[in-house]
Amino acid sequence: MNKNIVKPGLTRTRAKRSVETTEFDAFVRRILRAYARRVAAGDIEALRSLAVLSSEVDAVTRLAVAGLRQPPYRYSWGEIADRLGVSRQAVQMRYGDRADRVALDERIIRAGLGVTVATLAHVFADHHPGSPAASVCPGCGFRYPDGVTDCPTNATVRPLLYRRRGEDKQALNVLTPDQFADLHNFKTARTNRTATRRAAQPTPPASREEPTLFGLADGRATA
Numbered sequence: 001m002n003k004n005i006v007k008p009g010l011t012r013t014r015a016k017r018s019v020e021t022t023e024f025d026a027f028v029r030r031i032l033r034a035y036a037r038r039v040a041a042g043d044i045e046a047l048r049s050l051a052v053l054s055s056e057v058d059a060v061t062r063l064a065v066a067g068l069r070q071p072p073y074r075y076s077w078g079e080i081a082d083r084l085g086v087s088r089q090a091v092q093m094r095y096g097d098r099a100d101r102v103a104l105d106e107r108i109i110r111a112g113l114g115v116t117v118a119t120l121a122h123v124f125a126d127h128h129p130g131s132p133a134a135s136v137c138p139g140c141g142f143r144y145p146d147g148v149t150d151c152p153t154n155a156t157v158r159p160l161l162y163r164r165r166g167e168d169k170q171a172l173n174v175l176t177p178d179q180f181a182d183l184h185n186f187k188t189a190r191t192n193r194t195a196t197r198r199a200a201q202p203t204p205p206a207s208r209e210e211p212t213l214f215g216l217a218d219g220r221a222t223a
Contacts, residue, residue, distance in 0.1 A: 055135060062141075065095040086139075090126040093140035093153075105140065105153040117168035120161040121175060124183065127154040131178045158183065 032053070039046050068075040081091040089107055105123050108115060127139035129149045136143045142151035150158060162183060165172060172180060 058136065058141075062095050065091075087122070087126060090139045094138070095141065103152075104156060108153065108157065115160070116171070117161065117164050118171040118174075120157050120164065121171045124154060124157050124161050125174055125176070125179055127151050127157070128179045128182065129154075131182075 035046075035050060039050050065080060067073070068080060077088045077092045077096075080095075081088040084091055089105055093103075093105060103109075105127065107119055107123055111119055123139075127137050127150075129144065130138065133144070133149045137151035137154070140151055140153060142153075144151070165183070172183075175183065
């Protein structure tokens with residue numbers, strides 16, 4: 001075996017290259033903008049792939065949150081929610097265990113029949129699908145099936161908030177204009193759905209019996 005003849009004083013341990021997170025963030029943003037410019041330059045076939053990146057971001061954010069929750073960091077849901085600018089309940093339901101993400105918002109469960117209009121409004125805002133509607137609920141991560149734009153929480157909260165909206169009009173100030181308009185379109189949408197169901201019902205066949213007067217037909221009493 002050959003002896004190492006390099007003097008120790010002439011060798012240095014190579015330091016690992018460390019990239020600051022802010023620099024990495026700026027790099028990713030530049031890549032995305034460049035991608036958008038390529039699509040805008042006429043590459044329409046790539047538009048779908050560009051749009052799908054939003055779901056990829058959601059998936060990797062979920063992984064990042066899971067890592068922050070694990071040792072040695074153990075960040076609380078409140079600390080994570082503060083960074084994302086949402087409520088602790090919303091971030092826990094969106095990035096928590098699957099069992100939590102498909103359940104009703106715990107604010108509704110805790111309040112029960114005593115739920116206030118203010119709580120309903122905040123929950124509605126947190127779980128609103130947005131405009132245009134996202135593919136998953138921003139509040140709990142529920143993936144909308146085709147033709148559905150409400151998660152289980154908002155499917156429960158929406159009619160309650162609409163019926164009770166007059167009890168505390170100030171509580172509705174937390175809603176954006178789009179959310180406010182969507183809430184008030186609830187009655188119209190429900191009426192349209194009812195009309196559609198009724199129109200789809202088969203018309204009962206007309207009776208072939210001849211009309212009678214006072215139960216008499218051909219001068220004879222009918223049974």
